[in-house]
Amino acid sequence: MTETKQVTTILFDLDGTLINTNELIIASFLHTLDHYYPERFTREDVLAFIGPSLFETFSRMDAEKCDEMIQMYRAFNHEKHDTLVTEYETVYETLDELKKAGYKLGIVTTKIRDTVNMGLKLTNLGQFFEVIVTMDDVKMPKPDPEPVLLALEQIGSKPGEAIMVGDNYHDVLAGKNAGTATAGVAWTIKGAEELAKHQPDYMLEKMSDLLQIVGVK
Template identity: 30%
Template sequence: MPELNEVKVILFDLDGTLIDSVPQLYMAVQSALDVNQLSSVSLEQVREWIGNGADVLLKRAMSRQYHFNDIDEALFQKVKTDFNNHYHAGIDKNYSLYPAVPETLSALAKAGYTMAVVTNKPDEFVQPLLKSAGIAQFFAYTLGGGRLSQKKPDPMPLYYVCEQFSVKPTETLMVGDSKNDIQAAKAAGIPVVGLSYGYNHGEPIENSQPDWVLHRFDELTALLNAEIRN
């Protein structure tokens, strides 16, 4: 088990970790499908399809299955434009913070941790959503999908943020709800917490073997305090 007493920077996933955005994403996806006269999808389907970025989510929705085949590129670009328009318009609606997120982030900030968001959500949506949720002030840096050539589960985004803070992987902790977070952290040599309540393509987060499994967000402070005391 890795030690956490060296941790200076905590990296958080966004959707399914800090914010329950399924209703918000579902409405934008369904609106884009409707405009383009494509078959409807369910909220639960969207929940299982989240985690690999908006492009993959839309392609799964267009094909109505997790593993999709070739998608007509012209139609996809139109669906993507419509999705972006709907999502921008509703960025301040139909989402909720998970229990104890603001209080826990505040406690971690007071304890001296630097925090950042590393998400596959398109970069242009990250700051607006954090600001709408009232938690943007806790994060010294945010990195969304599309800024780099690779997304999680590739370790590139995690390495990149470590470089921004001049910290080693062992001085960093990743907190996420998806196997993409776990795989990226393990590949980067970063200790990782898996949260059981988020979105993980219908699979238990334990299957991805994070270093720790937590069931509530506020358990993070107790974990870090215990490791520091030890």
């Protein structure tokens, strides 16, 4: 387990951690891939694409058409966003309790800021966060430590005081690489057992489990 001092700061991934964007992401990938590779990809195939940046995924398929594919993905994603996105159980209540208790809260995501803002506005979660680090802010996305370290710098905390919470191994490794404690979420679409292989310090069955971990309840 990563050694932590008293926790003052909690950083969260967004998709699949705070808000349920899984169906939106899957639909966006299938819409895009069916255009370029008709009937080649299934729902199960695209699960592996949840977590990495769009550039990482599409550039491996076709470097020349990568930007074009990202544009198609994002256009569909934004169009369907408010219809398909929901909030996970106990997320709002947990963030509210943590904020009232004085914890510094931030988001570290591989999404672009415009899409992040859509999700936070829809769920009314944006009020809780002091710092939001997106793909627009860094050169190297998770699992590189850059986004986590940038969030900590902006929020005024040290790695040993922080926990990185996420649904994907990219989140766990980014936290480990930055020197924070890490927490995986059991509701990850890829399965808790798969995420547990990357040895997060904690595994949350529901978001409110965080309150006991940091000593709020």
